[in-house]
Amino acid sequence: MNKKQPNMNVGAAGLFFLFSLLFFILIYRFLSIQITGEAHGQALAARAQQKYANETVIEAVRGTIFDRNAEVIAEDASAYTLVAILDDTVTTNPEKPRHVDDPAKTAKVLAKYIEMDEEEIIERLTKDGAFQVEFGVAGRDISHQIKSELEKEELPGITFIKSSKRFYPNGIFSSHLIGFVEKREKENENGQTETIGQLGIEQSLNEELTGKNGSLEVESDLWGFLLPDGEKKVTPAKNGNDVYLTIDKKIQTFLEDAINRVDEEYKPKKIIALVADAKTGDILAMGQRPTFHPQTREGIAQSWHNEIIETTIEPGSTMKVFTLAAAVEENVFNPNETFESGSYRVTPKSVPIRDHNYGRGWGTISYLEGIQRSSNVAVAKLVNEKLGLDAYRNYLTSFGFDQPTGIDLPNEVVGKIQYQWPIEKITTSFGQGTTMTPIQLVTATTAIANDGKMMKPHVIDKILDSTTGEVVKQIEPEVVGTPISPETAKRVREILETTITDEDHGTGGNYKIDGYRVAGKTGTAQIPGSDGKYLTGHENFLFSFLGMAPTDNPELIVYVAVQQPQIDESTNGSIPVSMIFKPVMKSSLQYLNIQPSTIGKATSNEIPDVSGKNVQEAVVTLQEKGLNPVVVGKGTNVERQLPEAGMITLEGEKVLLKTSGDEVITPDMSEWSLRDTMKFAEIAELKLNKAGNGFVSKQNIKPGTAVAKGEYLIVELTPPLHQKEKEEEEEEMADSEEGDAENQNVEANSNTSSETEEVVTD
Structure with a gap:
């Protein structure tokens, strides 16, 4: 026994040392965790919070877009996603199944409510190994009404996930101005999505409209049951701001209906139209074709651009409005002075500028008649011989043609003023070669309509806090220039009115409106082809009209352009344009309670x-x-x-x-x-x-x-x-056919040689 004692002592000493070491390691680990609050580089408090906390996202409601009269244009609405639970382990009571226990019956019922074939539904409901399935586009954005009806069917395993969708109750309604939204997955957010605005107001004011999500956080046990004394932490959502536009729903509806009619009848390559408040620059309506449906995106592939602010055009003879205004302002326009019409050379070696009737002209006529007939020679001589090229160039800047308008929409572009060679300087005076956007044209026209004061265009009226109703931002009318005097503006309007009312010389007879005085100018601009030359043919033009009413005190400006309508040789190019301008202008004036100049006794x-x-x-x-x-x-x-x-x-x-x-x-x-x-x-x-x-x-x-x-x-x-309406339209068209010399002879342009094609717009 004495021999074994030393070995036992050594073993006991070894065990004592081992357990002491383990004890000290545990003490060290315990103290380390207590002091640092971390284990393996992770905060234990955060891990515990994550393990026992149950957090729910409180989604912020995207702000509503209204028209100027608080009519809803775009709003968030409740929607549901249809989900089918397939895993039978969720069912604890066979008599009350919580999964899809009868795929055939379930598919038959679901096919009545969603746009999906019964066979395809069965295929999804019998998918091997899936815990749950959804039904793609057909099962998304389910309305509350359909959800309620499906719940009454009491289908086992069928449930819904609540969400929201963007609702556009007016359908195709200035779609490029309003835009649309898309849902995208957030990066590193476990499949969470965010709504992003695309195009128009939805894009440019995405941050204002979006708001900020909140959260509800409560403590739960290991199995997910809420703890009775668990803490609750609520971070309320901040809903997006509401946006009020300058658009008037009724005027926009007038415009959309008129555009639809022309689009269906003449199938043009493009239609551009807008209505503006002449006093403030507010855009009351804006439309184009091709367009798209903001809810379904149908048609979006045809045109991603807002043609009115993102595409430049050659304005054609609508440009003569501003050339005339410059000449009147400089006191060089004498309506009774005469000149020889037909053709005109800027320099001895330049190609001739020709009037639109094959360059024949109308002999010796007055400058007033030249404006009424839309004579290219008349405005060319005014600029080259009376106004001066440098002075005219200054007016182009004063009217804002070499700078953006600053309209509150994304992606605005600026046209290009061609003003290097003498011939370019003169062709600019009647709208050829030089380009601009339709919104630049309308902005410049506010100076004519608003007694010399040019107004900045706006589509946003105000932005409000959707919770408190407080004004976040208020847009006020803004004068951006005074290129002409009030006296000049009044005189120009009176001259432009004669282009419509003069039955012998006026080119705008199709734009007469019973009871209202209208001032304006027609345009027939050539279209450059892919080879750099202008297209030929009776229909290959951009037909347009820029008008304002009433003449003495304009309230509205309407611009309409129709590109390449399908018309035969006997159909005047101004017909489809007038089919938009006239009903829109007349209906809008009546809607705004603007009294007619004359009131018929029986009508x-x-x-x-x-x-x-x-x-x-x-x-x-x-x-x-x-x-x-x-x-x-x-x-x-x-x-x-x-x-x-x-x-x-x-x-x-x-x-x-x-x-x-x-x-x-x-x-x-x-x-x-x-x-x-x-x-x-x-x-x-x-x-x-x-x-x-x-x-x-x-x-x-x-x-x-x-x-x-x-x-x-x-x-x-x-x-x-x-x-009745058809007969009235036919009567109005027949009354205005005579005296429209401009477009009756527009086919002359198609026969012009490539040397002179830059000078044949009306």
Whole structure:
């Protein structure tokens, strides 16, 4: 035993040393964690928080885009994504399955609600190894109504993920100005998405509209159950700001409908049109073709550019407006002085500038007649012999043609003034060679319409905090130049009016509007081909009109350009342009309650005031005036009428009468015009969504049904126009065919040699 004792002591000493070492290591580790709060380089508090915290993102609502009258143009709406749970392990009670237990039955029911074939649905529902599946585009953006109907079907395993989508209730509606949004995955965010604005306002004000997500964080146990005494941390979401545009929904609707009509009938390569407030520079409507639907993106591949601010054009004879203004301002325009029309050489060696009628001209005529006939020779001589090339170049700068307008839209470009050689300087005076954007043209025109004050164009009216309603930013009208005097502006308008009213010499007869004085200028610009030469052929032009009304005190400026419409040799190129300009200008003036200069005895009436009257008495009063009253309520007295009292309107106009009480009854709107439909939506305070153009053929709310404020009214419009409107259009076109010498002879341009093709615009 004594021999073994030393070995036992050594072993005991070794064990004591080993356990002591382990003890000291543990003590060191414990103290290290206590002091640093880290293990393996990771913060233990953060790990614990991550393990036991349950965090939910509170999504910020993207700001709403309104028109100038607070009509919704783009807004976030609740939407749902359809999801099917396939894994049978989620089911704990076989009598109450929580997964898809019958794929065939489920597919048959789902096929009634989503745009997907039953066979394709079954294929997804029987996918091996999948815990859950979605249904692609067909299963996204499910409305609350469809979700509710599906929930009533009580399909096991079918559930929904709530989200939001961008809703554009007006469909194709100045799409390039408004833009659209896309959802993209955030980098390193585990599949989380963010909404990014594309094109137009959605892009340029993306930061203002987006807002900032919040979060809800609560503590849970290892199995995900909330702890009873767990802390809650709420970071509220900051919703995006609301944007109010200068666009007027009704005027934009007038424009879209007119453009649709021309697009369908003449199938041009391009249409550009915009309406501006002559006093402020506010853009009231802006449209183009090709365009796209912001909800579906259908058509986006045809044109990504806002043609009005991102594409330059040769303006053609609309440029003569500003050449004339410069000559009048410098007091070198004598309307009674004569010159020899036909052709003109700037220098002895330069190619001749020719008038648009094959260069034949009209003999010796006055300069006033030269402007009325849109003579290239007239403006060439004014600039070269009277105004001076240097002085004219200064006016081009004063009118803003060599700088951006600063409109609050992305990607604005600037045209190029060709002013190196003598011939280029002169062709610029009638709009050839030199380029500019349509928005530059309209901006310069505000100086003519607004007594010399040129206004900066705007599409944004104000930006509001969507939570508090406080104004974040307010846009005020801004004068950006005074290139001419008020006296010059007035005189130029009067001269331009004669290009429309002079039946013998005027080139703008197609643009007369009954009851309103219009001043403006036609344009027929040649189009450069891929080989650098101008295209030839009767239809290969950019036909345009730049007009303002009323002449004595313009309220509106309308610019319309139609490129290469499909017209035959007998059709005047100004016809499709006037089919947009005239209805848009006239309807807009009437809508804005701008009184006509003359009122026909049998065609128009002043709407009497019947508010507060007994319904039967009100109906009789309106009928006696040749108006068509429509009662939209069951009360005994008239509470509100639309159009308002005092407005001038045509015989047969529908006057909507809202009766006392909260109940509004939906009328049968079959064959109603969009304008009348808009009146009902306004008086009933409904959200209007239209599809197509023409007249109402379907409505989602049955006639006789009571409606509540804020509901959606969806109507389907179908062409063609009523026969009465067709006859009126044909009569107006026939009345204006005579005296339009400009475009009757435009085919002369197609026979001009390449040496002189730069000088043959009207």
